[in-house]
Amino acid sequence: MDFTLTDRQAHFRDRVRAFIAAEILPRHPEYLAQSHTGERWKVLPVIEEVKAIAKAQGLWNFFMPPRAGRAHVDDSFRFEGEQLSNLEYALCAEEMGRIGWASECFNCSAPDTGNMEVFERYGTVEQKERWLRPLMNGEIRSAFLMTEPQVASSDATNIQTAMVRDGDHYVVNGRKWWSSGVGDPRCKVAILMGKTDFGAERHRQQSMMILDMDTPGVTIERMLSVYGYDHAPHGHGEVTLTNVRVPVENMLLGEGRGFEIAQGRLGPGRIHHCMRTIGVAEAGIEAMAKRLLSRVAFGKRIADHSVWEQRIARARIDIEMTRLLCLKAADMMDKAGNKAAQLEIAMIKVAAPTMALQVLDDAIQAHGGGGVSADFALAHDWASLRTLRFADGPDEVHNRAIARAEFGKYGDWKAELPAR
Template sequence: MEFEYSDKVENLREQIKEFMDEYIYPHEKTYNDQLNSGESRWQIPPIVDELKAIAKEKGLWNLFLPDSENGKGLTNFEFAPLCEVMGRSMLMAPEIFNCSAPDTGNMEIIDRYGTEEQKKKWLIPLLEGEIRSAFAMTEPAVASSDATNIEANISREGDYYVINGRKWWTSGAPDPRCRVLIVMGKTNPDAPTYEQQSMILVPMDTPGVKVLRTLNVFGYDDAPHGHAEVLFENVRVPASNMLWEEGKGFAIAQGRLGPGRIHHCMRLIGAAERALELMIKRAEKRETFGSAVSKKGVIREWIADSRIEIEQARLLTMKAAHKMDKVGNKEAKQEIAMIKVVAPEMAFKVLDRAIQVHGGGGVSQDFPLAKFWAVARTIRLADGPDEVHRNSVAKQEIKKSNKKAIDMV
């Protein structure tokens, strides 16, 4: 592995860092003030469109799409350090660069599996940042960490598909700009286990699509993006809205979640870096019992442990990105599973220490730490819980061990 960034990546990284310094950090408070100033929190702060226009003008736009004429052509390994910098303001910055979830994963799906008609109708507006999207997979009635449990029904009726089911944690559905959902459901319960599911495009304004409620995360509503419980009652969409073909939903999900998982990890590393910087800054400024907090032995241990853990997580993430580029997402599944466990746990610990050093301020809205902490804890569930990923790593280790044993016989 090459651990040095190419000139192209280093140049983009410096541009993004400068953009963050000039436009993102100074406007985080503006964003929150505008979000809370109107009659409803489900409105888009004007600063968002202002900054998106600047990012687009500077060419810092759609950096996430590898191997596509619609992106910058960056590999996962090249995008990783850029996504990390964006993660330093994970609640605001990714959208400004049009690199935020779930749109990135949805755009990758449509770009890879969509028809030309689907791309024209949905991908182009998403790439331009004119609309947003949501991904409807998780269901309240089943353990959705096993995607084969999904019960939402997608039935063919002539030139249409009819969808019935209930989803939740459909992130982005409450956003007023959300125009399309990618819905996963069963088209053939009698098919082989991994060929029962399909994915289909559903416009938000289709009759029968009902946002029942928004869901809070540790008390945060995550407006104006949010997470929703969505009911689908006899929702009819053209058969041409099917992605790829019937029975390919599980395969699409695996393809989508690989890059999605690594993007989460990249952003968490950036959030942890910022938390460590804030921790040190606070510890240097505050005094307790006659000396700076930064001189206390336990605080120095926290700082040292945080640096060590961040570096470990970054190296493993870069290894995963490198392998994804070289041999594909499927062959890199063990590395992806490992980072999906390591990065959220690392960020959670670093953020917890930073909150402790900040005292009461750490759990308040005056610093980004409490919200980052909530996100880090939530990502231990998003895109598959830790237990599923640990099980995946163990299964592959056992498989390798058994193969070695056979080879030795």
């Protein structure tokens, strides 16, 4: 088994790493100043400036995998981007994960990445021209509306938003929350999941459609906080849909195909989060090590106390193991397809956030009171990552799938009673 990176893999990873070092990290104080001044929900000039530089250098839209062999793809519309493999993108996404706003600079941030893939896979040429092209160009942002406050949305078949056909429109009524991206003033379009047939077979009730966010009846009721952070200028909102009229041509793939689309969208999205999470963990262990080396307690550096040697060692071991699992899952997606890699995707979706949260928790502990303050990024990063234990499916759902696959290996096994 050869773990050596190919020239292409190293090329893109190194270009992203160098760009972050040259163009993003030096501007981080500027980003912080702009994000904490004036309105919370706004476009930050520093991000727009860096986006233009990245786009000019061809560091743009990395996330879309190659088109060859993919179903539903219409070759009459060309997706603009490098079309990296999942493995190639994993290496780049880890670098982006080290600093929270880096992904957007490369037009590789959620939920736009997943939405663009849905448009590219399932949209008509007209839909792509209207929505996908400006998303590809980084001119607008998008949202994903699936989770609902009234039902346990870990089971997506529970959703109750109704899509009722009325002539050339669907009339939509429902309430969504954790609607990623709706706080951004550039958010112009959403992918909406609801039910067109409450009496159909369980996984054929749901449909997905394109929702113009300017449509009458769409109301952002409030923006939600995560452990006290509002996550502006991106953020998550609670949205009501009251007699919203959506043209029938906005239906994606057809009625009853929503669950199918969701499964196709969430697979790559799950692993994209995990790739970035490893970068967050790397930033966490770096901050922890530097802090431990710079502080003295009880007559010696904190780094020289054995408990911290154990924690640093454990963090490095866990990061390395998690990275290998993530790369394995990405490689399987490239070679065998998303469905064949679903078990590996489930495993990394559980493992990556759990690992990174522990690294960040130790890093916070190493910083003492400073760790829970806003003086360092650790508390904010921990709060952000904590959501990943239920975003795109909670740990319990993924663990159930993993366990069932394991039990399935021994389905015919019969325990022999001990001899009397």
